Amino acid sequence: MADNETTPLMAQTSGRHPYVDEDEQKGPKRIAAAFFVIAAETFERLAWYSVSGTLFAYLTKQPLCLSDSHASAVQFMFNAVTYTCCLLGGVISDSYISRHVTIIIGYILYYLGYILLGIMSKYDDMKDSRNSSSNTYEGIKCESNVSDGDWRLSVSLIVFALFIISMAAAIVKTNLPPFGAQQVRMYGVTHSRRFMTWYFWGINLGALIAYSGFSMLEERRSFAFGYLIAFSVSLSLSFLLFLLGMKLYIKRLPESRFVVKDIFKVICNAQKVKRDNPDIKEEWLLEYSNMAKGYPGAECTFQEIRDTKNICQIFKVVLLMIPYWICYSHIIGNIYQLQGLHMSLGFPLRQPTIFPITNCTSRWQLLNSTLCDSVTNATYLEGYTSSKDSPITAAVLAIFDNIFILVFLPFAHTFYKCLTARNFVIYTYRRLVTGMIIASLSILAAGAIETVRLQNICELGVQVQFIDFTYYLAAPSLNILWQTIQYCLAGASEILFTATGLEYAYIKSPVHMQGLSMGLFWFSIGIGNFIGLALTSIFQVTNRINCGFLDVYFYALAFFLGICTFIFYKCSTYFHLGLHRMIILPLPPEERQVFSTNS
Template sequence: MRLLAKTHERERPWPPLQPLGSSIVSDAEAPLLNDEVDGSIDFTGRPATHSKSGGWKSAAFIIGVEVAERFAYYGISSNLISFLTGPLGQSTAKAAENVNVWSGVASLLPLLGAFIADSFLGRFRMIIVASGLYILGLGLLSASAFLFPFNDSDCQKASDSSACSPPQLQVVLFFFSLYVVALAQGGHKPCVQAFGADQFDEQDPTEFKAKSSFFNWWYFFFCAGVLVALTILNYIQDNLGWGLGFGIPCIVMCLALIIFFLGTWTYRFRTHNEDKNPFIRIGQVFVRAVRNWQTTPTVISTEEEAQGILPHEGIQQFKFLNKAMVMPDGSKKDGRVCSLDDIEEAKALLRLVPIWATSLVYAIVFSQISTLFTKQGVTMDRKITSSSRLQIPAASLQSFVSMAIVIVLPIYDLILVPVARAITRKPTGISMLQRIGIGIFFAILSMVAAAIVENKRLQTAIEHGLVDKPKATVPMRVWWLIPQYLFFGVADVFTMVGLQEFFYDQAPGELKSVGLSLYLSIFGIGSFLSGFLISVIEKVTSRNGRTSWFADNLNRAHFDYFYWLLAGLTAASLILYIYFARSYIYNKKLVV
């Protein structure tokens, strides 16, 4: 018989239908034990089984929720700079700064959301709470646009510029709503993807391979939702009104919450050790290692031998943390020492830091997609054909990133991975770190293409005497921008998905949501760095009456210089990344 004791019910949804820890598996149920998923329960609180829970049937509901959430989020973020420079009347530099700050906050808040989920609520409950906040924020955002409609033609006719200034109430309501959406995303984003990955058993060979594919198809459908948002919502916002353009995402999030509830009976919920909070356990490793700084290597070696720990790369790396195994005098008084497992988890987090840091420049490049790339497109000929009157919304050009991902991801998962798997004998084909590095290289190509095209656009403006006519359309087809979007789409297939899988798999077992929030924080910090870089460059380049690289008149600005700078920074970061990736020690549980 097997006693199911000491399993924590933190991940179980409410209401608690059956007290966990009180049931005993009978002899008649013994043949079914092999079907159980270790460390997971189902909705009723019973041990989860491979046949009745989890896998792709559960992942399908969760992916559906993610598609809806990304549709809503990108429906706001992709065209945000147009709203700020239009109805809110901000300058290009100020609007880009506000977009970067908001994106940064939205990408850093998952750290808070993941902490609350992994420590208190659990992923299931956090997703429900975050969805409610999403609906609230999007509803208020739509109200801010409906209550204060913007008419561009009336503003152009007005002689007094103050007549076009938005009411202060609208500005306050808009930014309050915007940051409620950021808060909602902070709880939603790390938990949904981690909860989806939880549906696959790492100990089962078939589900282990399926989990690697899950990250690929997750991002495939993620981008499908973004593609719809960019092609439909941006058109509605530019042509039918911002109120409707913000209202549709609110309705979609209501549907997403219903979809999530429909899959409840198929989900697996991770159980956790209830002895001590994982944050406390890992934090104590660092605290005790610092307190024991005087402990000699001899004492540590003696303790390692006593525990039967064989020398290996993991134990030799960050050796100062091994001091947490003993007291300064070599004793174990009052049990105030850390276990080897706790120390290994602390080291696992430290190993993530160099990869996290060297990915920040990639995130800075990522920030340009919805800001400067969009402003480039606004100045160009956006007619579908030379004789057509229908214009493509500049923000919809971001759909080419999604198109590239939707096309390349299936090729990668169905063709390239099996071929690489046959060559390398690795379940994932190539390692996660190799995949990330390939994407960073494509990001460099994107910046190079953007710089070349922007230089061509400026030359065209000069040739046609449009330098001092910022409102005039530069006679250069917007299709010139497609290569920079496509290159970055390919970069995302490798780097973005690689980072998601890497930070989920390499994070300690009870901190999977935190692992994904660390991945998201890369883009949060990257947005802040992008805003900071733009602010500094604008101040430096506009000194002594000179024209800023980010002047409101884009025909006198120099986005091309900025793109060349980013290409150089990305190349330098790739060199550092390769150095750290080559020396990275994977967690022992992984097969890579």
Template sequence: MSLTKLETHSNSDLSLSSQLDNKDKIEVHVVSTENQIDVHSLDDEDYEEEDEDYVAPTEEELKTLRHVSGYIPLRCWLIAIVELAERFSYYGLSAPFQNYMANGPNDTPKGLLQLNSSGATAISYFFQFWCYVTPIFGGYMADTHWGKYNTICTGTGIYVSGIFILFMTSIESITTQNAARGGYIAAIILIGIATGMIKSNISVLIAEQVPKRKIRVITTSKGERVIEDPKLTVQNIFMFFYLMINIGSLSVIATTELEAHKGFWAAYLLPFCFFWIAVVVLIVGKKQYVRKPVGDKVISKCFTITWIAFKNKLDFDSAKPSCHPEANYPWTDKFVEEVRRAIRACKVFLFYPIYWCVYGQMLNNFVTQAGTMELHGLPNDFLQAIDSIAIIVFIPICEKFLYPFIRKFTPFRSITKIFWGFMFGSAAMIWAAVLQSFIYKAGPCFDKPLACAAQYAHTPNQVHIAWQVPAYVLIAFSEIFASITGLEYAYSNAPESMKSFIMSIFLLTTAFGSALGIAISPTSVDPKFTWAFTGLAVSCFIAGCLFWICFRKYNNTEDSMDEIDFIDEKVTDMANKASSFISPVLSTKSV
């Protein structure tokens, strides 16, 4: 037990007593000669008792004992089914989009809207852009009005409506080209809004099902003493979350086959039916989910703190109640530190648009490239499934073998992983550029695939489709290092009451990447594809190197930033209140 007592005197006696015991209980009293004012008294129920088995690790144990993840409860898996269903629908729908938009009913492969390759690529990027701008709206509504669960439920209803419109307007027997175009635009707008409402909240809701704990020593059932590391728990949550995304994205196998053999209506009907699983899971599990309360104008407070810091040469201490008790700021010192940390994280996201522009090639230009190769009976958009399969295979390998092996020699921290994500993205574009040059060197149409003569309109250049597989695998590795780690970083560095909004800012970088893709879409025509892929490879490599130069120092402060989560907000709030009582008295005495 420790006891701290501070006394000051003016015309009336004033004393402040602050007492902390081993259960972090605090009492603050202000006493005068006329009366006694009880500022705050915290009872036992105000605190969650620390685990009786909690053992803090020593420096030596941190270096020598094996680090493991904490327990992930069943309700996380239940929420993950919602994400699986949403991604099943999103990727199942978007895989046929390039053919649906670019080609006509008599082309090979078949389509409907006849917008040509360049137009289809631009709209494809617009769809990605829209889907990742709307999370700002979803994050704002969740953190200030509806809460995460209600926002996800609202997005689910909008999603179902959008898929239904797309399905109905793609039935060739009852639609026209103009009706199909109108239905397509309406559908992607609705689906984009719904995606934003779900994406900004679903990963955060999953992570919030696991209680926060400090790093500690535990003993396994086999008698081994290990370090239970909350950072590894968050890492595994987001790897498992990303695993669900990619299991869902295997829907491209089914929808591309349905597109090729039954029609686009069948390809869109399957995601519509599957999405109802998300509706059922949300309703059935409603009472099991941990749902944290909505913050009180928390986003407004965040911007106010940032503005105060900006006016004071980026000094966030100037926004702390403890530094300026006379200002009566309606937030705590801890919240200011959380905002400072979140701003730092947002700077890390600045390079991501270039990465997402590279990633977007998989959804459009890789599909177009495949259409000029020998498919051997496969749909040209089928190989998108290779990316998902690679992620499903390599995520467990990274978790069980690669990451523990690297940690034996050096901490494999977030900034390092993101850097390697950029490098793998660059490697994927190098492979695509080299492959494209071989396609242009192959007959019968060389650098004018399918367009050199009428008799070759349905004859691709003589390059096997399997040569695209390494590009998809390299993209998969880049996602494991850059995309998953970005999700972790956004969640871990966000204030407790602003996690959806900060997550939406990270997702917004995808929208900017799509905007870059729209800008370079005029290069998505033959014979310019080689230079398009080469330019993206160089850009991603340079962006990765600049990212490392700018942010590698953040690896050294990662642990200290994580400690902010365990600052006792109640204690600091009491200190701020006490300071506001004492300051006037001290000022009077000094005069």
């Protein structure tokens, strides 16, 4: 049982750390190095979200004119590949290439991907400008204004550019957090957690600027112009800031061997000891490796055994996290945004025309309605609300998630300390479970709003909205600002779940396997995105949204996450996962010997 795991892994020392010299004790170089990493990550996320946040709109407009389901699939795949490839980037930096060199390689790949994407988006804008009818209509098959050969080539090259960007993002995302935390690791758990907090804060600051600034810029000007700014300004600033801190960084050399071999070595050794000593009765397999000194056949050191146990615990925890990421993929994907596109933008400069639906008394009648099949272009042009008439757009609304995190994240640990002072200790598992519960509430709120939206359409009809060169049929009296509820709840769940998981994966990991542990954490997000893509493809919730059952889908997701939250809680209290501990970061003496400081 893990119920008695209430003691720290190692007592936190007071005063000067015995392994920190006088120059390092002053700390300005370490703080400056951490600052350069956080600043580089902020601008890197700004560049990444400038693509991710507007990708759906870019793919569904002329001249590409992908359907909502295909554009949604590309969006999910872009996120999924980004996260799943993190595992590869982490293992490479741990085993063969030093972490800072791996990050530089990631930036080079970033440049290649953005250059190709910028060229293709500019080429598409030139083709689009040659055709006067470049608007698309929801409910009507979008016909691309280019030949099939050009269309296939454009889509293929854009997908290839997105793949390069996702690979680059995976490499940078995996290695920047442990590299930055390594700069302050020697000062103990307080500095490490503080770095992770501000690192996550920087991520959301970049997302906020991208959603509020770049989405408007790309809508008002062009996607090519927005991608050019993201490439030439944001990404270049990120790379420059990272390079400026190069002389300040602590650079750890790679192991020059495949670090995963150690894990298989310990597991195989445990199986061998168990087979050769049948008189030993242990419940957990890895406990057999602890008998290395007392029984024949054991060849592993205690350090290897301890590291393997920690990695195995991290692996079990990230597996239990996957249900959360399945549900959260619908938030960071485009499902929330798609819902917002079909709600009233509010503040129109002119009164929109509302088209009533006859003989509709319940939202369930919309399932058999001809609404989604009977709209013509003339209907759209009779009267519509343009996104240029309103300061609110669906992409901009996602910033409420980021604003909530930016405002409350710096005070999270102060809040935890206040609760601890009142004898309510915020163990790791409690933060994770609470984050999952709040995420369920966010999805429930989205489901309730969707039910009201569909009922509003049934009772009043639909109004036409013009957003990102596409006409949408929206609920006439349900304002898009109602979505702030679900976005703020999503932000609260991120503070408790994502930030805590990031801390856990770093602090629990062995020093020479930090890339692997962070890769496992991000990899679980990628698996969740792939499963989320499969669910949306199977149930086709993005098709015929005004005549579908998206609200029922949201309710089912919330129920699923609620069940998985209970399973997560029971597993965290039964299995030895290190989630009951107040993790205090140890600093083994040998760790100081593997650092090479270039200052």
